Amino acid sequence: MSDTIKAETIYDAMGAVLTRWTMGSAAAPAASFWHAELGGDPVEAELRLLALSGQFLGTAVTMEPSSSLRILPDIPALALPTVPETLRPLVRRILSTKKQAKVKTDLVHFLAARGWTMHPADWMPQADDDDAPDLYAEWRDWAAIATSNSAARRQTDDRLTADNWDDFWPAARKVALAELRRRDPSAARAVLEAKLAGETADTRWRLLSLLSEQLSDEDLTFLEAVAANDRAPKVKALATSLLARLGRGPAAGDDTAELAGFFAVKTKGLLRRSRVVQAEPVKTAAQSLRRKALFDGADLTSFAGALGLAPQELIAAWDWGADQAADAALIELIAATGADAQVTQAADAIAEHGATGLAISLATRLAPAERAKHAEAALKAQGIRFELAQLIAGTSARLEGPLSMPAGKALLAALQRDDAKPSDHAEELHALGLIVSREGARRSLEQLTGAGLLQGDPRLDMLRLNAALDDRGAKP
């Protein structure tokens, strides 16, 4: 091959060669500089030209990006360390074998409660993953940056103010606002007053819900304005609910009076007379629906007031267990419109009366220590299953000996049955792994393998992770 042919010459000819072949005409005439190499036979010449052109195009011509390239910022390290390398395969397996979103969320929260975070190669939150712990705000914002076309904001570590509001990415801003609310409730409210209206309805709802922390009468004016003027019904409803927690529900009107009419305040006992609130028998389905609808629009203070009681008196005098639909409706009412003290009082009351299922509705408004306490009490006294206990306890509990409780004994017995299948009770064992302390997890594993489960049984993954993971979290 003549070495005088320059790459530029070949390159310049390739356009014509490709065009000719694309259209189906002979291309050799367009590469006359290879005349000697291609030879005189036109069929052979095309094949030789194909071999030569193919090699040239495959090596000398590489694709170039058609537009400017964008490089994403580094994924930041979080405040807590990632789980130890040796445990990552176990974490990955729990994530991959259990597809439900709740399992992922629970695992992420469990790790955070124990002082750890996920490795970003194993799991990362989406930008709109509001269920992720606040700890992951920076990763959520990274995901937001990755999916947006805008340039990165001037990320700031300053205290959040109305002026620097737009410098924060949304997840970090929410965390900063929550932090500000804890330290300086009025300042946080003042920032919200200035900026809330500029956000979407979903964001307004989430930001406003942060006011439930340290809620006080100082928030009244702002909340009344939101309840009256916000464009979105669900934001209005939240503001109304927060007002109700402050005892400023809508003035008792006809509806509340009608709801009170479904109940009667009676007295009982001969010597120590006490009041009891009893549901009047509901005679028709229509009545039942009407009562439910009235509950949905009511607030605790007004309802209690319509019965001539203070909210705490209503909770104390309620005749638990007599009308389960009424019990459930009252608990929903307390969860939505009750003050923190009333929520705690109601949780204690239902625990005393064994209405454990209702505790789930209150759980998200209880402190982690209270959730764990109620879950443990229900496990002991009511014999509830671990799955239900986990819903009450959340992911921060550290129960010591759940297997010695009724649910544990039942589980051990079920696992040892002759007809037990290898996939039985996987959810129950997973829930156990979430609520038990590290030491408790170790003991549970010993008991379970002693009962015939294999050490490598994947149903024990959550327990094994718990037992192996150093507990560095703040104890509730």
Add this chain to the structure above:
Amino acid sequence: MAIDLKAVEQLATDQSSLKAAAGLAKPAKWSGVGASHDGVLIWGECAGSGANPYRVMADLRDLGNKCTCPSRKFPCKHVLGLLWLNAEAIVPFVAAETPAWVSDWLGRRRGTSAARPGSNVPPAGEKDLRAARATEPEVADDPKDVARREAQAARRSEETERAILDALDALEQWIGDQLRMGLSGFIDDATARCRRIAARLVDGKAAVLAGRIDELPSRLLALAAGDRPRAAVVELGKLVLLARAFRAGPRDAEIRRAVAASETRETVLADPQALRVDARWEVLAEQVQTRRDGLVSQTTWLLNLTPNGPRFAMLLDFFPASAGRRGSVFTPGDRFQAELVFYPSQQPLRALLVRRDANEETPALEWPASETALGDALTRSLLAEPWVIEMPLLLPQGRIAHDETGGAWWRAADGTATLPVAGNAEGLLAGTELMRTAAIWSGNRLTILAAQTSWGRIGNDE
């Protein structure tokens, strides 16, 4: 938990399984043999006929078992071999943590009663352990028979070669036709046209080349429409080169491997010239692809962490898609000391696993330094084998960037190269500096296998 050899005999479906198992009940065939601390589960890796070993596991309580081989027999000879090793204590079953792949299998098992020894499955014919153990006496070959067999083999080889040469003539004619009819039409109708010539090549004993052409349309269609004519010229040009190379050296093992068929495992193992490398390897990735010809290809990419021998090794196996989904053989990120034998080649890459040592604590080795000059590395293997489609690369420090359409690019930290990346490079891969990246370059796209970052090793599948 001990088992009896009698149980192995009962479990075998027939005498030939038992016989094959006896052949596998030898320490040399096995690596990574272990048992759970409670002695209930046993597992091991058995060298099969392919490049990748099979993962074999059994539950001694009920003799439930699983093997990653494609055999339709249940249990297969590998499971019987493992049980045999255990029954006769031929190798020590070291108590260890149950590997994740055994736990995964446990989680998928439906019941524990299916495989009880001597249960409802009637024995298929008489089986006899002693007969299985017996070795066939070597029959002294009659020199005349040997000569006749050799002559037959030579004739068959000539016939095969003739058939391949005819098929290659047909291929070149077909390529010429595509040019005459226009590449735009070829690109639009590539699947059907490639299928037809691939069938002709299969008839002409050029099975490997047929598989390559069958996959050509999917490689083209993965590219942007504007890049397809160029890629079609590159693909077809390589076919011309390969056809010409075969004509020039039809007995060259490397070229034959690219056209007709690969040597058997036994041939490679028996070849004194074949390169053997005892090194520490890291599993980069496993690629499983269902091909148009009904085969599933399973490729394991290994990185050599020591300075000796080739940088990469590729363990390649094919099995019929009808054999069902096959479990992974290795876990990406695994590291082990092993001896590999490479198929003879100017640039050794495809290999067989000869021996894998038991896992032991070894000093953490860094990935080796990347290719010195990236431009050379992208084209070097084409000097020896201009028809290769893809080549593994170890890239220097770089980072993922995205263009306005969301397409991903790998960009060298020193700005000297920007290469298009296949698929979505998202999450951590796009959010951190890639200190080293192991990838496959296919001339127009980079498929990232794994990378080293400040977050540790990350795989593209993660």
